[in-house]
Amino acid sequence: MPGRILIVDDVATNRMILKAMLAGACYEVLQADGGAEALVVAERDRPDLILLDMSMPDIDGLSVCRKLKATPRTADIPVIIVTAHDDTPSKLAALEAGAEEFLSKPHDEMVLLARVRSLLRARSIEAELALRDGTSQALGFAEAGSEFVPAGRVCLVADANAEALSWKTRMSERLHDTVEMRSRETALAETGPTPDIFVVNADLGSAGGGLLLLSELRSRPETRHSGIIVIVPPGNSAHAAMALDLGASDVVRAPIDMDEMELRLKSMMARKRQADRLRRKVRDGLQMAVTDPLTGLYNRRYALPHLERVRERALETGRNYAVMMIDLDLFKSVNDAHGHGAGDRVLKTVAERLQTNLRTVDLVARVGGEEFVVVLPEINPEAALNAAERLRIAISKTPVTLPAGPARPMPVDLTQTVSIGLVIGGAAQGGLDDDAEQLLETADSALYRAKASGRNRVVLANGVRRRGDRPKPAVAPTTYPTPSAPSMPAQRLTVEIR
Known part of the structure; x- marks a missing residue:
């Protein structure tokens, strides 16, 4: 749902x-x-x-x-x-x-x-x-409160006509924030501080011209998190609906009632400041203590309390969530054959593929040498299985390239696979009501069953459900031909680690 x-x-x-x-x-x-x-x-x-x-x-x-x-x-x-x-x-x-x-x-x-x-x-x-x-x-990283609230920045994007100038004047009179007026071109220019809120006329330059600007603002990293209010003509439901679906934070119908606009702007500014504060805490406050320096992922210290909070919220809302334990298959052979530098490269590549193939609300953490945990809030069992299978394929389908160097006369492509143990938690559809440590143990048991049944597969706890390739030999051949003469052109080797 x-x-x-x-x-x-x-x-x-x-x-x-x-x-x-x-x-x-x-x-x-x-x-x-x-x-x-x-x-x-x-x-x-x-x-x-x-x-x-x-x-x-x-x-x-x-x-x-x-x-x-x-x-x-x-x-x-x-x-x-x-x-x-x-x-x-x-x-x-x-x-x-x-x-x-x-x-x-x-x-x-x-x-x-x-x-x-x-x-x-x-x-x-x-x-x-x-x-x-x-x-x-x-984790004990609560931020001290601050009573000082700096003035925000509101940017009115409209044609410089008498009506728009009147809007700017009346907004400035009612708000403690800085109100400026820009054209479409200057709104997109990356100069000066980024406005906290944009107020955009839907008919900017032409009918619906402001909606094009809205999509541009939402697509750019600098303005992605800004609040955006779109002013739409009276009776134009299509523009109002389109603006909201394109990412507008709010829609106000013309002619503007300034009392209403003041309330909406103040409420949006408060939400924007709170969101900015939380983003700063996540980005800065925890980096050193709770992240893995090699992959940039969260570590076990962060993952366990986060999982516990996901569990508590799921029990309150009556929904499911999922936990995956992911382990690289035969990873020791990578270090033995190619060195620890190659192993680090494989770990970083796997971490990137995990992150790019999950939702923004999902958490990926590295909890051991070659073990990862994925926490998926508010997800049903079938969607969790699909997500696990998507990760398995994403990692195995594209080899990790080790460049030629002193230790390797030619580039080597390593096909790395993973085994995944999956457990469903929560109050819905038979989810388990265990604490974070127990859930990880259950997922770990499912992971061992995935290893024992051939690797490169997903196993769901509480009844084995496997997906993926048929079982492969425990150890793939790992012989590496060498050039017969120094003048022989460089070649690329492909090695499967399963």
Whole structure:
């Protein structure tokens, strides 16, 4: 399932309409017929997003939203307020209560689903950063708080007409942050500090011209993590939905209500600062203590508490996760035949292939000489098996090239394979409810079964399930011809290590 969504509405027909929309997009749907039930369900089931009606007989939607945001277990769940009202005071009240969005009935299905996708995508990134932050704190690397908050930078990208200049003036009056105005060309120029937030006119230069700029900003490393608000013309649902799917953080309809824009900008700036802080901690605070100097991967010291936190979150949400133990087959023969420098090259190459063939939320760690651990949060058993098989193939299909040198008269291609032990944890679909150490032991046992059954394969704990090549001989031939004369041209050898 791509996400679990709670629909809160006292009218059964409204819940049925929304459920049909969301179920058609393969979302898991929970329902509550009032505010009191919504608070219970939200804390118990931890949905990924809440669609909340504003008017309900027991507790109104605004009060429910405030309580959700004031409760630590539910504060990070994005809320969309849905109501029959479309007036500015109702919209401002919803945003002030902490809602991420305000949508009016009847629902525009295209915009609603685009907004849901956008919020779920943002929450996934924030949840992963928070998870890494929790792991850092468990290791004793909590960052001291700082009361000083520097001014942010807001960049308005629009044509230099009277309306755009008015937007800039009014934003500057309301914000403590620096507000500047740029053209499309200067917005993409890599000069000066990167803005924290871009405000982009969708019709920049031409109809939809701002959407092209949006995709450029999201694709560039310098601006990838900036907040982006797109201003769309009134009634243009297609541009609004497209902007959200292209990576816009938020969408505001023209003509701009500056009270609404102020609330959205302040909320986005706060989220941006928090995300930046967490990224800095992950990048800098743990590097020396919890990373392997050879591969740049996390080490066992980081992997164990991280796995424990993934386990705790999975038990709270009722979902599965997976753990892999990966070991290089016959790795000792690489060191014996080619030296430890060659072995280091193989280890670094395998580490790179593991990282490039997994999701950004997955963790790869080196926990021994030639052993790696992979932790995959929120994944079902079949997807975990597919991921393990993808890693096995990615490593074995492309040889590792050892360049010619003093120890080798010619380049050598080593075909390295791996054996993988896989265990599924969590509360769903028969996952194991073991602690981190026990899970690693179970995965390690599955790894030994993979080795014993021929290597270069995946074995799932609790019932052997093998994938991959048929068993190969325990040791492949390792004879290396040598040139018969110094003038003989260099050749490339291919050696399989299985």
